[in-house]
Amino acid sequence: MAIINLKDLRAALPRHARLIGLDPGAKVIGVALSDVTLMLASAYGALKRGKLAANAAEIVAIARKEGAGGIVVGLPLSMDGSMGPAAQAAKDWARSLSDATGIDVALFDERLSSAAVNRMLVSEADLTRAKRAVAVDRAAAAYMLQTALDVSRH
Secondary structure (H helix, E strand, O other): OOEOOHHHHHHHOOOOOEEEEEEEOOOEEEEEEEOOOOOOEEEEEEEEOOOHHHHHHHHHHHHHHHOEEEEEEEEOOOOOOOOOHHHHHHHHHHHHHHHHHOOOEEEEEOOOHHHHHHHHHHHHHOOOHHHHHHHHHHHHHHHHHHHHHHHHHO
């Protein structure tokens, strides 16, 4: 499979197929899922980051269970929009994930998604730092996927 443009990924989805949003961190991969109308993203869970084959198998299981036909991986671009080491690592991981799962992947700029989620959790949810760390990975994936759905709809 391949890394493709987000609009092309969305257009290639079978009717009522969902998208999985992934926010790959060093230790945890945040997982989000769209609804079947591709209008709303929700936090789904988090996977412990491990060997690619194991993570790919977990993601394929989610895709089968939830009827997902594509994956959107967060791309941590530098603030100036350039591809730094973290973005290159995410791109390489996304390409390998697509090959391992057989599912097309699109990349989407996730700059500041974790920061936005952290601010919201501090101000609105009043969570402690420890509780925020658990929630941020899932919420950041949902934030990124929701933004991708909104941008690609127009």
